[in-house]
């Protein structure tokens with residue numbers, strides 16, 4: 001697929017998603033939590049409301065900092081426990097890049113990621129754009145595959161300055 005087509009498709013999908021799920025009011029967030037079987041305490045609503053502002057990938061530290069700044073002092077344990085509950089109930093997706101790089105994704109649909117090595121920014125790539133690998137069930141033994149996440153690491157070509165810098169460095 002050509003780059004332009006891909007960007008257009010990404011935009012369309014994001015647009016659709018924005019309308020459906022993001023920028024919900026706190027009352028709508030409370031309703032969403034209830035639907036997922038979670039008791040919507042004010043802290044849980046605050047945390048979900050923050051994560052659900054837009055499609056994003058944020059760390060537990062970012063959630064904690066936001067709450068402490070904008071809302072009230074919350075313990076680290078509360079934030080971690082809430083995020084764990086959200087992952088369990090599919091309110092957010094957990095993205096584990098390494099033991100010290102764990103993110104919480106407000107996009108709970110099946111999708112892949114592109115990590116921009118220049119900025120550290122993570123972009124969503126809809127699953128339909130990258131067909132998953134054909135897995136040989138016999139070779140996998142007793143593993144039951146739930147989902148496949150592909151992480152593409154690279155640099156945005158439009159970022160010309162960075163490219164030049166990298167060329168100088170190498």
Ligand SMILES: [Zn+2]
Nearest residue numbers: 105107123124
């Ligand atoms: Zn994502």
